[in-house]
Amino acid sequence: MTCHDRPPPPPPRPWPVVPLGALVECLDAARVPLNRAQRAQRPGPVPYHGASGVTGHVDQALFDGALVLLGEDGAPFSDPSRDVAFFHEGPLWAGNHVHVLRPRAGVDGRFVAHALNTLSYGPYVEGATRTKLTRARMNSLPVPCPSLACQRLVADRLEGRLQRIDGQLRVLDRLDALGPEQVRAIITQAIGAAGGTRRLLGHVFDITGGGTPATTHAAYWGDDVAWITPADLPSGPPAVVARGLRGLSAAGLAACRATLVPAGALVVSTRAPVGRVGLGCGPLAVSQGCKALVPRGHGVDLRYAALALWAAGPELRRRAGGSVFPEVDTLTLASLELTFPALAGQRQVAQAAWARLEHVAAQAGERARLRGLLHEYRIAVRRSAMGA
Numbered sequence: 001m002t003c004h005d006r007p008p009p010p011p012p013r014p015w016p017v018v019p020l021g022a023l024v025e026c027l028d029a030a031r032v033p034l035n036r037a038q039r040a041q042r043p044g045p046v047p048y049h050g051a052s053g054v055t056g057h058v059d060q061a062l063f064d065g066a067l068v069l070l071g072e073d074g075a076p077f078s079d080p081s082r083d084v085a086f087f088h089e090g091p092l093w094a095g096n097h098v099h100v101l102r103p104r105a106g107v108d109g110r111f112v113a114h115a116l117n118t119l120s121y122g123p124y125v126e127g128a129t130r131t132k133l134t135r136a137r138m139n140s141l142p143v144p145c146p147s148l149a150c151q152r153l154v155a156d157r158l159e160g161r162l163q164r165i166d167g168q169l170r171v172l173d174r175l176d177a178l179g180p181e182q183v184r185a186i187i188t189q190a191i192g193a194a195g196g197t198r199r200l201l202g203h204v205f206d207i208t209g210g211g212t213p214a215t216t217h218a219a220y221w222g223d224d225v226a227w228i229t230p231a232d233l234p235s236g237p238p239a240v241v242a243r244g245l246r247g248l249s250a251a252g253l254a255a256c257r258a259t260l261v262p263a264g265a266l267v268v269s270t271r272a273p274v275g276r277v278g279l280g281c282g283p284l285a286v287s288q289g290c291k292a293l294v295p296r297g298h299g300v301d302l303r304y305a306a307l308a309l310w311a312a313g314p315e316l317r318r319r320a321g322g323s324v325f326p327e328v329d330t331l332t333l334a335s336l337e338l339t340f341p342a343l344a345g346q347r348q349v350a351q352a353a354w355a356r357l358e359h360v361a362a363q364a365g366e367r368a369r370l371r372g373l374l375h376e377y378r379i380a381v382r383r384s385a386m387g388a
Helices: 036-040 109-116 135-139 148-194 250-255 302-311 313-319 330-334 343-386
Strands: 017-019 024-026 046-050 053-058 066-071 085-089 098-103 142-144 197-200 205-208 221-228 239-241 266-270 274-280 290-295 337-340
Touching (some): 046 085, 085 109, 098 109, 109 142, 109 343, 148 302, 148 343, 302 313, 302 337
Parallel strands (some): 239 274
Antiparallel strands (some): 017 142, 024 098, 066 085, 197 337, 266 274
8 A cells, every 4th residue: 555545534523422322223122131041042143242242142133234232231331441332243132231223324333332432431320239321321422423434434443453452362361271271280290200209198287177256246357367268278379378358366266166277387278169279378277168287297398288289189179078069078188198209309399390380470460461551552542543
C-alpha cells in the first residue's frame, strides 16, 4: 500500500452522541433461556450466548444476522478489562441475561459494541450483589455516532489491533496452562532421582491433628495463635506459611482439639482438598482439615520432605476415604512411604528443586505483569479510537 492508498482518517471529533436506543432495535422479547442440562440435550453448531459471551452450543437459532449482545445482569460491568458487549453475525440463541440488539440502518454493529465497551456503567446499573442493566437504562446509554463510513473505518482498524493484542494474551494463557505440569515434572523428577531409603511417614514425623473452636464465640478468635486451614495452604507447589486468614486466641486454642506445634513443622491438608503442603515458619495450630508433621530427629530436611510429600499427593488422594468428602486419617497418613536419601542428599535435591520452582514462579509473575499491561493497552486502544 502506498501513501496514496491509505484509507482517509476519521472525521474530526467530537462526534455527535446519541442514546443507544436510537441506534438499535431491541429483540429481548424473543430470548429463551436454556440451562446447562437443557443445552446438553440439544447439541448443535449454533452458539448460545449468555451475559459474558458464548457459553455453549445448541441445535437451532432464535436470531440471525448482525447483532450486538450487551450484558443485562451478571456481566462484569465494573471491570474495564473485560468486555460486556459483543458483536455477532450469523445464527444465534440468546438467554435472558443478555440484551439482544439489532443495528438500525446506517449503523455498524461492530462500532457500537466497541463503543459500549468503553463506557462507565456505574450510573446505569443497579443491584448490590448482582448488577443489572435494565432495558430503559440501556436505551439511554450515550454512544458516539459518526457517519457510517467512519464507523466502519474505526471498527476495521480497531479489530486488527485488538486481534493482535488478544493473540498475545492467548500465548500467555497457553504458557500459564503449562505451568502446573512444569512444576509437577520438576518435583517428581527431583524426588525420583534422589534415591535413598523408603520410610513410613509415621516413623519420621510426629503427626498431630487439629480442631476448630466455635465460630460464634468471638473470644476464641484473635492473633495469639497462627491457625492454618486447607484454604491457607498453597494450591500449587509447597510454600512457607506463617499465618492463616484467621487466628485463634489462647482461649480458642484451649477450647478445641488443636495443638500448638513448634516452628519447623510441615502442614498437609487431609480434607477437601487432600494433598496441599506448607512449611510452617513459626509455632502454629491447624484445623481438623489438616495435619501438622513435626520431625522426630535431625535427619530430615524440611524443604525436601515438603517436596516428597507433595509429590505423593496423588497416592494420598487415592487412599482417601469418607462418604461426604475425601479425607485422610492419621493412620493412613502415617502409613504413607516416602524416599529419604541421606541428609546431605536431601539438602542438595531441595536446593536445586526450589531454585527451579522459584524461577518458574518468577516467570509466572512476569507473565502476569505482561498480561496486566496488555489489558491496559487494550483498554487504551479502544478508548482512544472512540475518543473516550
